[in-house]
Amino acid sequence: MNAKRNExxxxxxxxxxxxxxxxxxxxFETKGKFSKYSRVPIYLLTVVMIAPYYWMITSSFKxxxxxxxxxxxxxxxKWIPGNYWDPNYDPNMxxxxxxxxxxxxxxxxxxxxxxxxxxxxxxxxxxTILTLLIGSLAAYVVxxxxxxxxxxxxxxxxxxxxxxxxxxxxxxxLLVDDLGWLNTxxxxxxxxxxxxxxxxxxxxxxxxxxxxxxxxxRIDGAxxxxxxxxxxxxxxxxxxxxxxxFTAIGEWNNFLWPLIITQSQDMANLPVALALLKNxxxxxxxxxxxxxxxxxxVSLPTIILYFLTQRHFIRGIALSGIK
Amino acid sequence: xxxKQVDTKNSYTPTKKKGFYKFSDSGISSYVMLAPFVLLxxxxxxxxxLSSLRLSFMRYNAICDETLSxxxxxxxxxxxxxxxxxxxxxxxxxxxSLYVFGAVIxxxxxxxxxxxxxxxxxxxxxxxxVIFFLPSVTSGIAVVLVWGWVFRGDDIGLLNSLLxxxxxxxxxxxxxxxxxxxxLIFMSIWGGAGFGMVLFLAGxxxxxxxxxxxxxxxxxxxxxxxxxxxxxxxxxxxxxxxITGTIGAFQIFEGVYLLFPTSVxxxxxxxxxxxxxxxxxxDMGFNRxxxxxASAVAWILFAIIFxxxxxxxxxxxxxxxxx
Numbered sequence: 001m002n003a004k005r006n007e008x009x010x011x012x013x014x015x016x017x018x019x020x021x022x023x024x025x026x027x028f029e030t031k032g033k034f035s036k037y038s039r040v041p042i043y044l045l046t047v048v049m050i051a052p053y054y055w056m057i058t059s060s061f062k063x064x065x066x067x068x069x070x071x072x073x074x075x076x077x078k079w080i081p082g083n084y085w086d087p088n089y090d091p092n093m094x095x096x097x098x099x100x101x102x103x104x105x106x107x108x109x110x111x112x113x114x115x116x117x118x119x120x121x122x123x124x125x126x127x128t129i130l131t132l133l134i135g136s137l138a139a140y141v142v143x144x145x146x147x148x149x150x151x152x153x154x155x156x157x158x159x160x161x162x163x164x165x166x167x168x169x170x171x172x173x174l175l176v177d178d179l180g181w182l183n184t185x186x187x188x189x190x191x192x193x194x195x196x197x198x199x200x201x202x203x204x205x206x207x208x209x210x211x212x213x214x215x216x217x218r219i220d221g222a223x224x225x226x227x228x229x230x231x232x233x234x235x236x237x238x239x240x241x242x243x244x245x246f247t248a249i250g251e252w253n254n255f256l257w258p259l260i261i262t263q264s265q266d267m268a269n270l271p272v273a274l275a276l277l278k279n280x281x282x283x284x285x286x287x288x289x290x291x292x293x294x295x296x297x298v299s300l301p302t303i304i305l306y307f308l309t310q311r312h313f314i315r316g317i318a319l320s321g322i323k
Numbered sequence: 324x325x326x327k328q329v330d331t332k333n334s335y336t337p338t339k340k341k342g343f344y345k346f347s348d349s350g351i352s353s354y355v356m357l358a359p360f361v362l363l364x365x366x367x368x369x370x371x372x373l374s375s376l377r378l379s380f381m382r383y384n385a386i387c388d389e390t391l392s393x394x395x396x397x398x399x400x401x402x403x404x405x406x407x408x409x410x411x412x413x414x415x416x417x418x419x420s421l422y423v424f425g426a427v428i429x430x431x432x433x434x435x436x437x438x439x440x441x442x443x444x445x446x447x448x449x450x451x452x453v454i455f456f457l458p459s460v461t462s463g464i465a466v467v468l469v470w471g472w473v474f475r476g477d478d479i480g481l482l483n484s485l486l487x488x489x490x491x492x493x494x495x496x497x498x499x500x501x502x503x504x505x506x507l508i509f510m511s512i513w514g515g516a517g518f519g520m521v522l523f524l525a526g527x528x529x530x531x532x533x534x535x536x537x538x539x540x541x542x543x544x545x546x547x548x549x550x551x552x553x554x555x556x557x558x559x560x561x562x563x564x565x566i567t568g569t570i571g572a573f574q575i576f577e578g579v580y581l582l583f584p585t586s587v588x589x590x591x592x593x594x595x596x597x598x599x600x601x602x603x604x605x606d607m608g609f610n611r612x613x614x615x616x617a618s619a620v621a622w623i624l625f626a627i628i629f630x631x632x633x634x635x636x637x638x639x640x641x642x643x644x645x646x
Contacts, residue, residue: 011446042440042451048513049454052469055481071484138360145353153361160368164574164628166601167621168371170378170614175371194364224352253462256576256601260609271464275581278468285479288472295465306460310453317518318525 053299060084060293064099064286083289099286102293105277109266113294116273123188123269124251128244131193136240139202140232144214154203160196166256173260187261188269192251198243205239206232242316245309249302270298378618385612394615401619412620414595415603421504422599423572426511430568431561433512434519441520442527452524455517463514463577470510471497471582497582500596507578507597515571519564526560527553562639566632573628576601600624 059067061079082089082099089104106112142154172191181187213235217227233240255271262268268276277294281287306313380396387394405412437455441448458466473481474496483493496502530553538548579602583592590606591598600620608617 039440042437046451046454049457049517052466052473053457055469055472056465068479070478071488072479072481134359134363137356141353141357147353153357156369157364160364160372162629162632163372164570164621164625166574166604167375167618167625168368169375169604169621170608170618171371171374172367173608174374174614175366190363191367194360194368196364196368199360224350224356228356249460253464255464256605271462274462274464274468278471278581291468292472295462295468299461299465302460302462303457306457307453314521314525317521 056292056296056299059289060296062289064289067289068285083293099290102290102297105290106265106273113273115266116268116270117297119185119268120252120270123185124248126185126189127192127251128248130189131195131198131247132240132244134193135195135198135243136202136233136236137228139199139206139236140228142199143203143206144211144232157196157199161200169257169260172257176261182261183263183267185267188258191257192254195247198247201243202236202239205236209235238312238315241309241312245305245313246316248305252302274298375618375621378615379622380619381615383613383615383618385614397615401616402623405616405619405623411591411595411598412603415591415598415600418504418595418597419573419575419599422507422511422575423569425504425508426515426572427565427568429508430512430515430519430572431564433516434564435523435557435561437516437520438523438527442524452517452520455520457517458514459518461514464581466514467510467578467581470506470578474506474582498593500594503583503592503597506582507575510578511572511575515568519568522560522564523557526557530556558639562635566635569631569635570628573624574601575599576605580605600627 058074058076059072060083061081062073062076063078063080063082066073066077082101085101085103086099088098089100090098091100091104091107103113106115109115111118138157142150142157176182176187176191179186181190214227214231217231222230253271254269255275258269258272259275262272265273265276274291274294277287277291281291379401380398381394382397382400383394384392386392441452441455475481475483476493476495476498478484478487478493480493480496482496487493494502496506534552534556535548538552543551576599579592579597579599580590583590583597585591585593589610590602601624604617604620604624607613607620
């Protein structure tokens with residue numbers, strides 16, 4: 001008990017020291033008697049940062065009556081699950097204070113709102129796995145093989161990163177249309193697979209790995225595929241994890257392309273479904289709770305992924321940003 | 324770039340191969356490994372870009388009909404009309420420029436200040452960094468929906484109910500032309516400052532502590548240390564943040580799409596007060612199906628982004644030479 005308290009005290013002391021020494025070059029830090037308050041602005045900003053999330057959570061558990069209150073209640077007077085699922089809801093009867101929960105909407109779609117989760121989950125995982133597989137194969141060849149036209153190919157790949165992706169939006173749409181892929185998973189997945197940035201990033205990473213490792217294996221008679229799976233992939237692991245997280249989050253939150261290629265509700269991904277939900281109940285305060293519930297459910301998976309992989313994440317950004 | 328110049332003399336060369344194989348020292352597997360990425364890349368990245376260039380010189384509407392709506396080359400017609408006559412496009416350009424200017428400059432200041440404030444490695448700072456970074460992984464649509472409630476024009480809007488507790492009359496936030504761009508800039512900073520902060524933190528941590536120690540010995544004060552050590556050494560990160568921030572800001576879509584619809588089903592809000600380049604492209608391409616015209620918009624977007632990136636790099640370089 002005592003040891004624990006001591007430990008805590010030590011850590012607090014250490015924090016204090018770090019704060020002083022770490023801010024060594026911070027010109028904004030005020031000295032003297034106001035230094036106690038120098039961190040007040042940052043805490044105020046933190047409130048602004050958290051507020052939208054807080055509002056998503058709390059208002060998704062408020063009743064319609066409570067949502068209409070002016071000024072709004074900061075903490076729900078009564079926490080109710082109605083915005084997600086109201087057990088008293090009857091589609092044939094309108095009653096006051098009984099809601100049509102999120103999972104009771106989209107009745108024409110199989111599995112209702114759950115369908116969009118399935119769509120998003122399937123699309124995101126498929127794209128992430130395939131794009132990393134083909135990207136890492138290409139990166140390995142570009143970084144460690146010698147053959148004609150390699151430089152030219154790599155140059156085109158890097159060069160494409162300078163072109164905003166919206167440039168290819170319309171021909172991409174026409175191509176998908178010609179192939180008959182509109183409103184299918186194909187349209188989601190196939191065009192999203194070749195990602196130049198992944199190849200660029202992995203080539204950078206691989207070029208810091210000595211060629212000797214691979215050549216030694218080659219002398220030992222290893223085949224190229226064996227080298228890729230047994231040597232290159234394990235070496236690439238940190239970079240691959242970073243890219244995996246980026247790709248997964250990017251695809252989960254993707255909006256403009258899915259908006260264009262979906263024509264019926266059942267093929268929408270979560271962001272498109274959110275937009276549908278918003279447009280269906282525009283302006284009606286009663287649907288705000290349902291919209292917040294949906295927004296929360298859409299945001300949670302990426303936030304959880306971020307919490308789980310935080311270290312890789314930050315390192316990945318640092319790696320890709322500062323080169 | 325980072326591809327290594329291969330040293331032919333010293334590295335291992337497999338036995339001479341004949342015919343096709345002589346192009347690569349790893350045999351056919353080089354091509355097999357590269358093929359999935361390169362083929363998909365040609366179809367879904369190279370072809371759409373080239374095709375959109377061709378479309379941008381054409382009148383190409385969804386339905387091509389000899390008499391009613393003929394498709395065909397118009398030379399530079401789309402471009403000259405966009406640049407010289409299309410007042411909606413001019414409005415979109417003006418709005419986007421104001422938005423990008425505000426979002427990039429203020430975003431840079433915000434993320435730099437944040438990184439300095441949260442630089443010390445204390446427990447509190449670690450938590451705060453996570454909080455400030457959260458918007459970067461949250462679905463843009465989900466966030467926009469919360470802001471939509473915050474900025475509602477009636478007294479149920481959160482900002483308005485906050486104002487009314489101070490006795491201020493409700494403001495039509497999303498229907499006041501002079502407020503549209505500032506609101507979008509605010510949303511961009513809220514959503515992007517944490518990402519910039521992570522980049523700056525990586526940059527700050529890469530500065531050796533001994534520079535500061537030496538400066539202290541030489542009698543440099545806090546301001547001098549920031550001015551002569553921190554700022555110059557952070558410049559590469561700053562250039563990166565500005566360039567990627569500019570590119571990202573030019574592509575704004577979701578906030579405009581959801582918060583500023585118009586009654587006739589197009590985008591831009593009242594009097595096109597929030598119309599931007601990509602929403603205009605979407606409106607032309609997918610509401611009006613003027614695909615050739617929309618492609619020309621996309622290429623103007625590319626030209627702007629490309630020029631600004633070049634200028635950015637040039638300016639930083641010439642500033643470096645001045646030193």
